[in-house]
Amino acid sequence: MAAVTELGTALRALVDASVSTAVGPEELRAAAAEARRATALLEADRRPPGRLPPLDDPVAFRRVYSPVTGVGSAVAPPLTLRGDPAGGVRAEATLGLLYEGPPGYLHGGMSGLLMDHLLGAAAIHAGLWGMTAHLELDYRGPVPLGVPLVLRGWVERNAGRRTDVAGSIAAADAPDRVLVQATGIFVTPRAEKMDAYFATVTDAAGRHTPPGRPTDATAVQP
Amino acid sequence: MAAVTELGTALRALVDASVSTAVGPEELRAAAAEARRATALLEADRRPPGRLPPLDDPVAFRRVYSPVTGVGSAVAPPLTLRGDPAGGVRAEATLGLLYEGPPGYLHGGMSGLLMDHLLGAAAIHAGLWGMTAHLELDYRGPVPLGVPLVLRGWVERNAGRRTDVAGSIAAADAPDRVLVQATGIFVTPRAEKMDAYFATVTDAAGRHTPPGRPTDATAVQP
Incomplete structure (x- = not known):
């Protein structure tokens, strides 16, 4: 859970910076290149559709990637x-x-x-x-x-x-x-x-x- | 606009990978480190609150960071x-x-x-x-x-x-x-x-x- 939360926290900071930045095109492109490197690391292995993440417990409604409460989600505030x-x-x-x-x-x-x-x-x-x-x-x-x-x-x-x-x-x-x-x-x-x-x-x-x-x-x- | 769209596209791919990845904690942490590097690049300059991004035209309702249609938004699908x-x-x-x-x-x-x-x-x-x-x-x-x-x-x-x-x-x-x-x-x-x-x-x-x-x-x- 710690690593998922760490990545979620990093992504929320990145997404927040991306909509409020005032840097020029060169820095935007450099940031995009960093993002693509991160994506390549994550894409090395993907879970199949219909298979929940190991940290999820759908019976207890714990969803680490919920778009509202997910600690791993870049779009969730996340709400507690x-x-x-x-x-x-x-x-x-x-x-x-x-x-x-x-x-x-x-x-x-x-x-x-x-x-x-x-x-x-x-x-x-x-x-x-x-x-x-x-x-x-x-x-x-x-x-x-x-x-x-x-x-x-x-x-x-x-x-x-x-x-x-x-x-x-x-x-x-x-x-x-x-x-x-x-x-x-x-x-x-x-x-x-x-x-x-x-x-x-x-x-x-x-x-x-x-x-x-x-x-x-x-x-x-x- | 091209650089904003490039970053938006890269971030959407990253966020998508982050919720479907099956890699282990080590790779998650490495991706988080890349994300933090990208954030640092973008945080070098921020627009003040209340000042819209240069590419926005609120009269014509063009909003590059809209959470639904924004080409620069990591959370927007984006819809066209x-x-x-x-x-x-x-x-x-x-x-x-x-x-x-x-x-x-x-x-x-x-x-x-x-x-x-x-x-x-x-x-x-x-x-x-x-x-x-x-x-x-x-x-x-x-x-x-x-x-x-x-x-x-x-x-x-x-x-x-x-x-x-x-x-x-x-x-x-x-x-x-x-x-x-x-x-x-x-x-x-x-x-x-x-x-x-x-x-x-x-x-x-x-x-x-x-x-x-x-x-x-x-x-x-x-």
Whole structure:
């Protein structure tokens, strides 16, 4: 895990530098050459499609390359999800230019990405894994980049395979002034759908390991 | 533009390799060291906050580091938007493990990111720029990774500052079987809000250049 985290950290710094740099074409090309050398090292061996990375535990929802929480992912902030004493889950993050939409503000769709993840994590945290069936977002104000944010997700109700969840994004220094409000419906697929969707998924040892009801909650830090 | 695109291309290949590699900790650490060298090159000069990159034209909505369409962005697929003979805009893309949610499928929130962008671009394409006020997504089936997708966005109606837009994601080989259906409301902020939101935004030459009604549509390729 340490090496995956080290590479993820290095890549996030590189990607962040790449969108905020003011160096000239020569330095950009030199950086591209370094990046290609790194790629060649990594491409020496690739996992086959459908085989999860050794560090993943899909039953416990630990995914090291998640585009939102993955410590190994260059695109993930990454968010660290924690149980919220007020209920559900919460995360804090300060987002940079990588996620920019209108100048100075978070891309509206990035709010959608983050909220979908928080809502899904809130369901998992309550032992109610499902896939997104419906997501709805109200944008009450632009989300500023470069300032600490608080993201929350919580379960509103559950009935059988359907879980209704909600969430919000606010600036950490004004947590009650909601900038983005989200609601979602997450549905646990029927057994036959699960079989169809995830028939070929294996862990690194080759064992069939579809996602499912969490046995513990390692995706959420204590 | 060529050097920014070269670096963006190299970074996308690196990030893609980083989430699918099966090399050991030693190679991961060596790749991280290369990435840190590239970062050092780029960090030699950074643009100040609020100053756009020289290649950006916010009036024409050309953004080289957009997280969805930016040729210089490591996280953007990047999508190339085109005018759709059927109306609105469309893009094609094949998405990899970087965007994974459930094993083998697109992260539900990534569908939100892509749809928000397509809907916003459809408004711009119709000369109706606005910021996302509401976004709603219905997920009818999981979106597979590694297969060509078709993404569409179109304007449903416009009334003053409000534009209603819609969009869809489907597999390219089954374009009529919609996997994700989206609707959105985009609103052009009032003049006083525009001033408040974008007061300090300048182009690379230091001129105040808030986003606004497009003068042309370079964000959409012919």
